[in-house]
Amino acid sequence: MGNLRTRNTSLLDLIEDSFKRNWKYPAYSDYGTDTSFTYGDVVKNIMRLHAIFKDLDIKRGDRIALCDKNSSRWGISMMAIMTYGAVAVPILSDFSPEQIHNIYEHSGSKLMMCGPRLIDQYPEGLDISNFSLNNGKNLHPLEKFRKVKASKIKFFRDSANDPCIISYTSGSTGHSKGVVLPYRSVWANAVFVDERLKVPMHADIMPLLPMSHMLGFAFEFMYGTLTGAHIHFLTKVPSPRIVLEAFQHVRPIMIVCVPLVIEKIVQTNVFPMLRTPKIKRMLSIPGIRTIVHHQIRKKLIDAFGGKIQGAVIGGAAMNKEVEDFLKKIKFPYTVGYGMTECGPLIAYSEFENYVKGSCGKVIRRMQVKIDSADPENVPGEILTKGANVMLGYYKNPEDTAEAFDEDKWLRTGDLGTIDKEGNIFIRGRKKTMLLSASGQNVYPEEIEDVILTQTIFEETVVVQRGEKFVALVYISEASMRQKHITQEQLESSLDRYKKIVNQQLPKFAQISAFELHGEFEKTPKRSVRRYLYK
Secondary structure: OOOOOOOOOOHHHHHHHHHHHOOOOEEEEEOOOOOEEEHHHHHHHHHHHHHHHHHOOOOOOOEEEEEOOOOHHHHHHHHHHHHHOOEEEEEOOOOOHHHHHHHHHHHOOOEEEEOHHHHOOOOOOEEOOOOEEOOOOOOOOHHHHOOOOHHHOOOOOOOOOOEEEEEEOOOOOOOOOEEEEEHHHHHHHHHHHHHHOOOOOOOEEOOOOOOOOHHHHHHHHHHHHHOOOEEEEOOOOOOHHHHHHHHHHHOOOEEEEOHHHHHHHHHHHOHHHHOOHHHHHHHOOHHHHHHHHHHHHHHHHHHOOOOOOEEEEOOOOOOHHHHHHHHHOOOOEEEOEEOHHHOOEEEEOOHHHOOOOOOOEEOOOEEEEEEOOOOOOOOEEEEEEEOOOOOEEOOOHHHHHHHEOOOOOEEEEEEEEEOOOOEEEEEEEOOOOEEOOOOOEEOHHHHHHHHHHHOOOOEEEEEEEOOEEEEEEEOOHHHHHHOOOOHHHHHHHHHHHHHHHHOOOOHHHOEEEEEEOOOOOEOOOOOEOHHHOO
16 A cells, blocks of 8 residues: 555545645645745645635535646645535646637636736636635635644545536547546545555656546645646746756656657657667667666656656557667656546556556456457557546436446547556547448558658648548657758658558558658647548
8 A cells, every 4th residue: 555544435534634744744846936825825825725616615415626737726726625515627738719718618617817928808707826706705814724733624524426526527538528537436436546656645747637637636736736746837838858857857757748749758758869879789789788777777767756666557559669768768658548437547557567568457446348249459449437437428318328338448549458467558549440441440640650760750630531541640850850851852761651551461451652741730649630630
């Protein structure tokens, strides 16, 4: 077991316990600023916000929307909503103002908590940059709560199946839906992370994902808060340069990110070095190769601050070339699998047991089965059931009914196989599966992985036009300059790349053409919005 005292299944009991135990320790800080709160400071601000909620006649079970970039005050706001007994509606700040307003309206939220960018659009809103109401009323100065003591705090106690969070999906395949996650889901995810990650109390954590993204919420914000971690919020877009600079100062114990972050860092900072004649010669000598791999692993760990025990990667498939490299140098990483509807975890394996290409094994308190007559060899839809699973989609009984089969198994929409050891392998999305002229199932993700591995392109989307498959490909101008490639050379190379890729593909999945394309539009978690491309 880990650090949590999981003697019962109350999430709010764990939260209260953490604040009492860690009262004097640093809780939330904004990297690069003087803004920092101890766990005691967080509670005092929570009490202030509770007083405001009460003045606004917000009751337990009412919805409160929260929309802003990652910050200490986002963390305080989220904790205030949960410990009051309201239902939190965290909204990705990268959504357009219209999308944000639509979610606010659809959720029936009684209050919008947001930053200065949006506050003027919500006259009755609460500005989290200073915890004041937009109308100037009911401020409840923090001084009123200065004498709050750890021994005196008492939050309400949750029921396992009561709604805790309504998480609106990023909509990479269309419109957003409000996923209703009960307290048991948030509790089960946090407890599982605590059971599996060997992270010491009061560790330093720096979230890279938006906190309204359930992967970052579960692994970093919720788990971090429950174990007394010091969470350093980046407050900026996590570009590779900014991330590496911040990691040198914070030196986090772990990182949780989507594959794109790791891929960019490896492709930009490591792969060019591996292609130099000197390193190529050294890697060709078995004994020297091991030493070189050890040195590269150390440099990569040092680049992340030098203290990380591992990287948890999820949210999308990982580039095979990068994954092969990380496995060769024995970099401590694992690829988890989940979805918002499970808050998010479904499968996971420790770094030591992770099987390359898989997304781990089904986690404790969850079940998985493959809807296939031969689940080891023939992909079928991945179905899941267990404590992490949502209650349904908010105000959407039709989509809720469609999401579950007759035996209440959740349909993930992902296609996969499972080996004899229980390792799950994602083979594609059911909704993105294409059908070849010969009737074969074609998974565009698998073709795209070959393209990204065998060519110079940074992004690609494979689409079907009639009976033909076309690869839309993108490379940035910066990469073209770095590789000394002109636009004319790039255009004249498309047929050559097509031949290289098709040599790696079965005949029924051959690419008929490569088309140059601009950077693809993405969701806030960096998944390509596939439905936009034909």
